[in-house]
Amino acid sequence: MLASMTQDTLIDENDSIKEKLSPPAILFPTLSTLEPENFHYLIQQQYGACWGTFKFEDFLGNYPSEGRPFLYVDDNIDLHVLHHFMINEWKLQTANIVIPILSSSTRHKPFKNLKIVEPLKKGIRNVINASQVWFITNGLDIGVPKLIGSAFRDEISLRRAEDTWAKQMDRAPKEHKTLILIGIVCDDDIKDSINFHSTKDKLKMEIKVPQSERAQLSLNSDHTHFIIICKLPIGSSSTNISEIKPTTIDTDNKLLEKITDSTGNVTNKFRNRFEAFLHQEALQQQIITPTELQSITTNSLSTPLNKSNSWSEDGFPMVCTLVHGTPETIELVYRTIQQEIPIVVLKGTGSAADLISFAYEEINTKNKKISEDDYFKVELTQCLVDEYLELKDNYLKRNEIRNYIMSIVKEADKKGRKFLSFIDINSTAPSLNDFHKFILSALLQGQKTVTDDKVNVESKQNVSLKQIAELKRNAQIKQNLQLTLDWNLPDLALSEIFQRYDDMKYSIEEELFDQAILKKNHETFVDLFLDREFVLRRYLNSDKFISLFNRPKDKDFLIITSLEGILSLTGDEEEVPKDFVDKGLNKIVKRLTGINRVFCKSEMDNNAMGFYFDDKSDKDVQKQNIRAEEKALQHLIIYAILMNRKQLAKILWKHSSEPIPLALICYMMFRKLQPYCHESYLRSLIEKQAKEFSNWAVGILDKSFNEDNQRTFEMLDEKHPDWNYMTTIELAYHADNKEFMAHPVCQKWVIRQFYGEITPRELSWGLFTCPKFLKIILSAILIFPMWFWINFSPIGQVPSVSKKASDLSNDTKNDAEIESKLGEGKKLAEQIDEVNVRQGNDIFQRLIPRLDGSAVKKSKTTSHKKQLNLFEKIKILWSAPITKFYTNFVCYIAFLCFFTLAVIWPSCGNLRLDFFVWFCAASITFENMRVTYEKYCSRSSLPLRRSILEIIVQIIFLALFLGFRIVGLWHFGTCQIVASKAILGVGLIYYYYRLLFIFLPINSKLGPLMIRLRYMITDDFFTFLQLFLIFMISSGVAITAVVYPHHSLNLDLFSKAFLSRGFMALFSSDMADLKQQQRGPCSINATIQTEREYACLRLSNGPSFKYDNPDAYEQYGIPSRNCNQTSWIAWFLLIQYFFLAKRFLTSLLVAMFGLTGARVQSQSQQIWLYNRYEILMEYAKRPCLPPPFIVISYIIMLITSCSSRCLLKLKEHIDKKNYSTIQTLTQSIPTAKNNDAKTDEFKNTSNEVIQNRSIFQRLFSCEPCQKVIENHKNKINADKHNWKNDETNVYWKYQAKEFYAKTQEADKVQEKSKNLSKRTINMQKDIDILRKSLRHVSDRVLTSEKILIDSQILLEKIHSIIKQEDKSLPIYPKFIHMLSRESPYIYTNEARFPITERHIPWKVSFDLYDPTVISLPKQHDCFQDPERLFVEPDLAIEPSVTTMTDITTLLIDYKWNQVVESQLPDGKKIIIDRTTWIVTSEDKTSSFYRLDNQLSIPLNPMGRTGVRGRGALIRWGPNKSIIAVITRWKKHHDQFTVIDGQRILETLVFKDKYTNDWKLPEAKILGIESRYGAICRSFHELAFKDNDSEHSFSFEGNDMIKYFESFARVSISTFETTGFESHMAYQGYIDDLRNTDNAWVETEIWNFHYDSNIPFPNLRQDGVAIWKDVTNNFRDFLIQTSILREITRIHQAFFK
Secondary structure (H helix, E strand, O other), X not given: OOOOXXXXXXXXXXXXHHHHOOHHHHOOOOHHHOOHHHHHHHHHHHHOOEEEEEEEOOOOOOOOOOOEEEEEEEOOOOHHHHHHHHHHOOOOOOOOEEEEEEEOOOOOOOOOOHHHXXXXXXXXXXXXXXXXXXXXXXXXXXXXXXXXXXXXXXXXXXXXXXXXXXXXXXXXXXXXXXXXXXXXEEHHHHOOOOOOHHHOOOOEEEEEEOOOOOOOOOXXXXXXXEEEEXXXXXXXXXXXXXXXXXXXXXXXXXXXXXXXXXXXXXXXXXXXXXXXHHOOOHHHHOOOOHHHHHHHHHHOOOXXXXXXXXXXXXXXXXXXXXXXXXXXXXXXHHHHHHOOOXXXXXXXXXXXXXXXXXXXXXXXXXXXXXXXXXXXXXXXXXXXXXXXHHHOOOHHHHHHHHHHHHHHHHOOEEOOEEOEEEEEOOOOOOOHHHHXXXXXXXXXXXXXXXXXXXXXXXXXXXXXXXXXXXXXXXXXXXXXXXXXXXXXXXXXXXXXXXXXXXXXXXXXXXXXXXXXXXXXXXXXXXXXXXXXXXXXXXXXXXHHHHHHHHOOOOOHHHHHHHHHHHOOOOOOOOOOOHHHHHHHHHHHHHHHHOOOOOOOHHHHHHHHHOOOOOOOOHHHHHXXXXXXXXXXXXXXXXXXXXXXXXXXXXXXXXXOOOHHHHHHHHHXXXXXXXXXXXXXXHHHHHHHHHHHHHHHHHHHHHXXXXXXXXXXXXXXXXXXXXXXXXXXXXXXXXXXXXXXXXXXXXXXXXXXHXXXXXXXXXXXXXXXXXXXXXXXXXXXXXXXXXXXXXXXXXXOOOOOOOOOHHHHXXXXXXXXXXXXXXXXXXXXXXXXXXXXXXXXXOHHHHHHHHHHOHHHHHOOOOOOOOOOOHHHHHHHHHHOHHHHHHHHHHHHHHHHXXXXXXXXXXXXXXXXXXXXXXXXXXXXXXXXXXXXXXXXXXOOOOOOHHHHHHHHHHHHHHHHHHHHHHHHHHHXXXXXXXXXXXXXXXXXXXXXXXXXXXXXXXXOOHHXXXXXXXXXXXXXXXXXXXXXXXXXXXXXXHHHHHHOOOOOOOHHHHHHHHHHHHHHHHOOOOOHHHHOOOOOOOOOOOOOHHHHHOHHHHHOOHHHOOOOOHHHHHHOOOOOOOXXXXXXXXXXXXXXXXXXXXXXXXXXXXXXXXXXXHHHHHHHHHHHHHHHHHHHHHHHOOOOOOOOOHHHHHHHHHHHXXXXXXXXXXXXXXXXXXXXXXXXXXXXXXXXXXXXXXXXXXXXXXXXXXXXXXXXXXXHOOHHHHHHHHHHHHHHHHHHOOOOOHHHHHHHHHHHHXXXXXXXXXXXXXXXXXXXXXXHHHHHHXXXXXXXXXXXXXXXXXXXXXXXXXXXXXXXXXXXXXXHOOXXXXXXXXXXXXXXXXXXXXXXXXXXXXXXXXXXXXXOOOOOOOOEEEEXXXXXXXXXXXXXXXXXXXXXXXXXXXXXXXXXXXXXXXXXXXXXXXXXXXXXEEEEEOOOOOEOOOOOOEOOXXXXXXXXXXXXXXXXXXXXEEEOOOOOEEEEEEEEEEEEEOEEOOEEOEEOOXXXXXXXXXXXXXXXXXXXXXXXXXXXXXXXXXXXXXXXXXXXXXXXXXXXXXXXXXXXXXXXXXXXXXXXXXXXXXXXXXXXXXXXXXXXXXXXXXXXXXXXEEEEEEOOOOOOOOOOOOOOEEEEEOOOOOOOOHHHHHHHHHHHHHHOOOOO
16 A cells, blocks of 8 residues: 555645756855755755655554654765755754664564563663664664664653643643654665655655555654655656565565665665764864964864864764674674774674674683684584575675674774673673663773874974864863763763773863752762862852752752741742842751851852962962862752752762761751651651761761771861851750760760869778769868869879889779770760779878878879969869869759758748848859850850740749848738748749759769650650540539539639549549539429429520529529539549549550650660760859859959950050051161161060060060960961861861762662662573573483483394394393383383393492382283282382382282292182292202392392383282293195295294284283193183183193194094194293383293194184294294294294
């Protein structure tokens, strides 16, 4: 069916164009100057082109409105013209990479493993979504083009679904890469479905393409563009195209020359030319000459490298893909390799792909050059013949294809470039989902590296040429990086770009870094760029930072949490405001971290430009650069957190020189962002991210502590200017990071800060030990105990003093104990009371030298270089936070004692005592206010909310205390004694409770207990109260309403309902009002019907409902409205309330307390260590004296502050005056300017003069003033150099990178463990495939072994037949074990176990011997009816055909090797002979057969047979029978028949009615008659058909002879008796088909010879009994042939 053309869409433009252009005017200088109409005329007239759209018929028979553009043109078209057409008509975008598909169409074979189809399609979709890609195929609807088209169709469907959903949600559709799938096909291949020759003189058209028939090639409708190549010039009449036979699909793969697959056909020629045009590298391959250099450098070095053309002059990167293929495809691959285009081969798709893969592996995996090996050529040739049968007779083509393959493999790797890459689709290692990765890897590996070698020798001397080469190399690196960024393949960027150009420096452009920052899942590129020294401070200015917030498409997290949640904006703005850096971001960070002014727009811009406003020395500038770089890194990390880019934050954090503070900041920001997340999933995700950064901070702290504990300890006290000058430990506390604060190094720091510059000693007092707090308190109050109880040095820095020899060992031991305690954070926190320095065991030995000062002269601390005097020691002791804590605690206890006494004092109390208590409380409140104010001013991390609330409560109490107790009672006489006592009582309770939260939490036992108690109250008790409130209100109101039905609606009623009956019922059980009425009757007493009906109306005063008519109540017999009514309903309500409130809720509360205690038990220690920091640090900032003595400290602080300010002001004034004086003296002596030494001497002299003559200078030289001045200078220097030496932070940067690498390894291990199940499944599938293959191979091996054994057995049979010739019967048995090994076993389909002659004897070990057990039942057809009674039972467990292991049931009554008498079921006696007739060769006597060692059953004397059991025989062991061989001489016309001088014997044989075989007369010896009687009876029945034989059962041998002799008679002619001979020929083992390992046949053979040829005149004539010649051609049982041979030997008859 041909496609029909829509005539109404045809546009005939030729007439108008011809009027404008004449044929000579077709050639224009450039195509760009042509008008569209002129270009259309050109392409039509010059190349016979026409174009339009294809509309393909769908499965419903409809033609969708969307068409596929096509171009129908001659194959000789100029490719520049085609390029111009594709740009202007098709509007194709520039391709980042072109992927031609090399495959076969007519020889297409479906994939064997269909599971790879979907992954391959997914990989193709990844390619087209990664970058702008052009796929080029043959465009046919078969094979790989069809598969790629289906991948494009799926992608288009998904994009349409996404766009439709976006429109429904009023969102802008996402931007996608343009899908381009170009099909290039010859018109002759599709002429059966589309006819283009009717399109003459038509430029544009619309062609409907119907669905193709089964055997025809057609276009694939999923291609986006088609180029149809005309086989013959359009309009040519030399050949009638319709006469060309249609191209059909060769399903048998027998034809070689196919139109669509031939290398020389039109399509492939055009594709080769078109793809080469796309891949051209004109600019890179040309040699730059000096003339060209001058023109280039005149304009710009970068001009030729930065093109804006839509089609690059350098061509497109190209990677071909080979999928199966034909012999012609191999030639295409060879030509592609010659053009240096890389190819990805899908190994496992068959045909050409597998052949090339096989050759590549063989050549590259062997050391020697097997490419020249004739054997490999032969092997490759054989593979070609096996794959392509048509090459079998075409040896020229076959050798040509073979040489192509070897050339492809040889040129696959050259000059460091790799042009062949392989993907094994049957392997689990590479995933076809990563098809884009293999494509880009092949491109980069096959890319030519731009080096200086591109420049010729003469031009290398020119520096500009090298610059051009460097620019071109940079452009190539940028292009490659852009591809890896688009395809998100950082590992390729590292291995194929950065490592390849490792010897050169390449500056990462900001555009690339923008993409790495903005694109999700591209964070690894940020890591790569930062490792390549990308300068963040130059990159991140304020405008760039704002653009980072505006450019991302996914800003939902930023809008919800930061803009709407924190800034309270609407979130409708598409972009953040311009002042977002200074205002919005600072407010967000302030809300999340509590840190001010983190961002400064001017500072960011100055850092980006390199402007710094500090010292200009090189060292200072370098420090400023490092600090600016760290600042930019911090800003990007905050950006990543606000955008919820966790992985980006991790990558940036890795490069930080302050990893621990930044990790704490990240933890704090994520944790504070969590409440602004509305979705529970997002909240849990943010919580998980915060926990991860917390773990990182703790991990680095722990790692550095284990490596360098001293440096880690010092790091905790470093202040960070970027974070409000908070130290690391303050940041951790401010971030509420309990795990970090509970770390041993942090607790070590806290303990050292708490102890200050002192260390308590521990001295032995015999049986008693003085507590540490008592030592400190007594030393602080009494002073003198500090000489032997206090060591004035920080913990761990005890000075070395000279000691006695007896004390030295003890001191060493004790110091070691201290260090061990300090190293263990938890033990240090739990055992604060035991952290002491022990020095000496005898106090009196140490007290005397302390008192006389001898020891003082020797001691030197690390913190004081000079000897401390008494006042300095007292100051240090009282300045220690631990001293402040215990003195405050003692004073607070004293305050509570006085407060208790004041509260309990009778009546109005004691005025002096009250005023003292008030003063103490006021001093506590004032100190709290001072500490809180200092926290606020110093931007401390300690919390302020609780302190402010506490201050408010204390101020209210002080005001009430002063107004009601002191002033009110003693001055105004208001006599509010109860009120004042109540106020003091409440205040006393508050101050006692305050003791629990101020002093007791520092204890190692009470602290964790308080934590658990707090959780129990906040979590469990409040929950209990909520539940109790529901039960209390409902039950209390219900009970009160029933008991007091008429009670007035007043406060007393609510008190009874909620307080008395509800709340107090938990503690009391007052039920008097439920038992009896207390205030008279409460029920309405109405006798008249009317009164009862209108009772409610009268009691309520009508509609007013005021219930204030007592007369009405009295009228109804209710004396009091507060009466109570007893009722069983009230009891029911009370019981259910008591049950729920006292039993259920109380038990539930106890259970909740238990669960909470168990849950918080593991966290309470950590929380306590965290909370203790606040208490300890608070006392570090308190004055030395506790309240109320703190007033003295305030006075001292005030005096010190004022004097310091005055002194500094005076010093500033004097310095200015001295400076002016020196300047005057210097100007007066100009000669001093020329002499530096004199100038310095003059200045020193003048200074001394000025200082000596001023009284103020003498004041400044005193020690207190010098200390004030020195402290002021240190503060100024600290503010001036507020940044720390960033060079020292390289250590922490290294620690961060090392820790990040370890976490990445852990994440990889975790990811591998997650994918382990998937890999295990894939591996299991591979194992199953291998198992099937191995099973197939094993089956073939077993089959081969079986054939081999059968062949060996057959050879043994032939050998036996040969050997048995001319041998007498007695010596033959050694060769007769042939029929006993015939398989399958007779009457069954069971095969015998293969047995060779070597393994027949039982004495030969055969461990693998495991034959089938066969014991046929007596009902089987192999047994005759008279025999069934004698068939012995099976010794094995049923079924009868079973395995060897089933033989377990044995009959112990069997007497083997004996003759026994037995009885049949009918009572008849039989004689069973279980002896053997087999005789030994030595003494000719019968032997005994062997028994099985385990089963005790007989074993075949001749050896193994391959079957166990009884088989088809009657008895176990020997089955005896007797055979009669009746012979006569053969005569012809009364003449003996003679051959070779020997007469021929004839023997009488009978036809077996069961097998239809001829056999000799035979009788089985069953035991009911003699064996000779049995043969006579059997012969009589067979020969004469007489079943009523009366022959005796007790025949002996002579009787048998006489019986057969009776058939000899006198000749009719001579009346003489016929000659008769009889003798026994053989007695022993018979090779029989029925023999098994446990049952066999033994026979006694008799020969009866008659000279007459007419014996047995009454012989039956029904064909059952006949005479047969005794010759070698007698085909019967093999052993019977041997018997006949023995008979002929006896009679000297013929037998050959």
